[in-house]
Amino acid sequence: MLTGTARSGAGGGPEVAVIGAGPIGLAVAWRCALAGAAVTGYDPTPGSGAGAVAAGMVAPVAEAIFGERELTGLLAASASRWPAFAAELTAATGADLGYRTDGTLVVGLTADDLTEARRLWTYQRELGLPVTPLRPTGLRECEPALATRVRGGALLPTDHQVDPRRLTAALRRAAERAGVRFVPTAVTDLAGLRADVTVVAAGCGTAALTGLPVRPVKGQILRLRAPAGTAPAIRYVVRGLADGEPVYLVPRRDGEVVVGATVEERSDTEVTAGAVQRLLRAATDLVPELAEYRLVEATAGLRPGTPDNAPILGRLAGRSGPLVAAGHHRHGIALTPVTADLIAELALTGRADPLLDPFTPDRFAPSPPGPAGPDGTEVSGR
Amino acid sequence: MLTGTARSGAGGGPEVAVIGAGPIGLAVAWRCALAGAAVTGYDPTPGSGAGAVAAGMVAPVAEAIFGERELTGLLAASASRWPAFAAELTAATGADLGYRTDGTLVVGLTADDLTEARRLWTYQRELGLPVTPLRPTGLRECEPALATRVRGGALLPTDHQVDPRRLTAALRRAAERAGVRFVPTAVTDLAGLRADVTVVAAGCGTAALTGLPVRPVKGQILRLRAPAGTAPAIRYVVRGLADGEPVYLVPRRDGEVVVGATVEERSDTEVTAGAVQRLLRAATDLVPELAEYRLVEATAGLRPGTPDNAPILGRLAGRSGPLVAAGHHRHGIALTPVTADLIAELALTGRADPLLDPFTPDRFAPSPPGPAGPDGTEVSGR
Secondary structure (H helix, E strand, O other): OOOOOOOEOOOOOEEEEEEOOOHHHHHHHHHHHHOOOEEEEEOOOOOOOHHHOOOOEEOOOOOOOOOOHHHHHHHHHHHHHHHHHHHHHHHHHOOOOOOEOOOEEEEEOOHHHHHHHHHHHHHHHHOOOOOEEEOHHHHHHHOOOOOOOOOEEEEEOOOEEOOHHHHHHHHHHHHHHOOOEEEOOOOOOHHHOOOOEEEEOOHHHHHHHHOOOOEEEEEEEEEEEOOOOOOOOOOOEEEEEEOOEEEEEEEOOOOEEEEEOOOEOOOOOOOEHHHHHHHHHHHHHHOHHHHHOEEEEEEEEEEEEOOOOOOEEEEOOOOOOOEEEEOOHHHOOOOHHHHHHHHHHHHHHOOOOHHHHHHOHHHOOOOOOOOEOOOOOEOOOO | OOOOOOOEOOOOOEEEEEEOOOHHHHHHHHHHHHOOOEEEEEOOOOOOOHHHOOOOEEOOOOOOOOOOHHHHHHHHHHHHHHHHHHHHHHHHHOOOOOOEOOOEEEEEOOHHHHHHHHHHHHHHHHOOOOOEEEOHHHHHHHOOOOOOOOOEEEEEOOOEEOOHHHHHHHHHHHHHHOOOEEEOOOOOOHHHOOOOEEEEOOHHHHHHHHOOOOEEEEEEEEEEEOOOOOOOOOOOEEEEEEOOEEEEEEEOOOOEEEEEOOOEOOOOOOOEHHHHHHHHHHHHHHOHHHHHOEEEEEEEEEEEEOOOOOOEEEEOOOOOOOEEEEOOHHHOOOOHHHHHHHHHHHHHHOOOOHHHHHHOHHHOOOOOOOOEOOOOOEOOOO
């Protein structure tokens, strides 16, 4: 049951405040509004966070990596919700989300790259995930534009993609149509909000609002565009290692190819010569035709990272605290549907889906209020 | 003596029309106005041509290449005028042109690159030009940021640089202060102009106005910037071959480093992934520290090329035709002072300096009016 239902929306539902209007915040707001809540979204610059530069891979298999079983499960749960989520969003707005289900090719340029890639997909197959290793001829039948040097790869038919900019714009429109009110101001103190439920979906800004260990992880990413009048070079998302450099190529239907992304423990958003060079080198080594593509954008964003690379989903500090939906790191777009559904359910009914258990804020000890000894007990002021 | 002096400017001088407000057109206009002419400059988008993206090397030695002796002489003549020209322009406007006389290092990354570079500087020394080959230790004393892989190089102390954007802005200001009037319209027909002398300095647009064989030669060029708080990586202009890829690095005092440039027989101005990658690869191979620099601009411009790579300077089609100052290809900035001085002299006194002799428009036969046989005589209509 909800706490604090004394205040209620026009429709009789609770008042929900959502801090942050990136894809996660927008989707939570939309879902809450559809369920009858009176939702207010707060963001001084809606849609300007990590989602604005993300590639938009919905890749439950390629992102299933060693040591992240719980996250792998959540990614799979979200991927299974994506088709219906996309259909519902398109029905609500008429927007083309650029949602593509062509699948993903994982490739290795050199023998070493292929060995490394195979090591990972062997693990993924052990988890029961759909990975189809391909012979070189089969790989080239799928994607003739791959360089002849590419040694081998596998098809991941259930790893899809969506265009995050289209997604964000559509979520904003859907939320507004469902009655969400947006306030273009920055929230700096949760105590100042008057709402029955507050959801913090503020990406990197979540740390300052909650004390949770969300840190910026810089990513540089490029957008290429096919020369006028030419057919797109590739149809599949191509993820690969090129002489040890990880790179992904995400082809949109309109000829755009997103090339990403660096992972840097920095909080600036500068585009650097070295990163651009490495991304372009890896991209053109895998698909030489991309050298003729226009370089139309080079940007950097800050992913909200957490100590265990998994998102923070749930209620902060006991039953009366705000809800948190943040720290999605490299998985914000992929995890948008499951996050929106489960956080909206938690906000409106108080029920926490068991899927959320591994991701509660509780797993991170709050910063102690004063100096603490090695055993964590306070050493002064007692 | 001037022809057609019936019309004259307010100061009693002749009326001069200059088509094109790039560095060449602006400098010609400025010089003519200083000499008492009433000058009108025509350009729909002043300063938007090749000069806006040029690196600004004033490199009479590095640009002295096989088979271009006349051009080498003109470059030397212009380089010798540069110090006084820059001083006069700064005195007239107060502008800092970014004119630097630190010199240029020519380097080779691999043994093959060095062999190729040495072949050229041996020729340059045979011409009596100042080239000082350096031992690897001497090279690194000059420029410690060079990669340890760089095999060797030479110092060209008389090859300097200027910032073309600052130059163009200063020339515009100086011209206006000297009384030049600018009309922001495109001239499409010289016959419509009422002036005693017309100077066509329209870069690639010169072909359409005159029938001369000036073609666009695309160049892609990058601008990097040092991270905040760091000292500039390099002091000298560095020109080199890096695994066969020619590249130059032009350091400004404000931390900008210009990296250029491709030479492509194309007329589009798209920035392509392959060109950016090759330029960045060559640049960071020569000076690894540049990988940390911000990539702040990637642009493409169209150089006005000619069949023999030399500019077209002089009177078109006999004594009554317009003057031409165009086709400077890769040398527009370097050749600005000598072009301005000699074309202004020709415009105002009718005297053609002997330096102009190899560059007259006459060397290109005009397009025949009808179909011609193999011997050049008309085969029909007689």
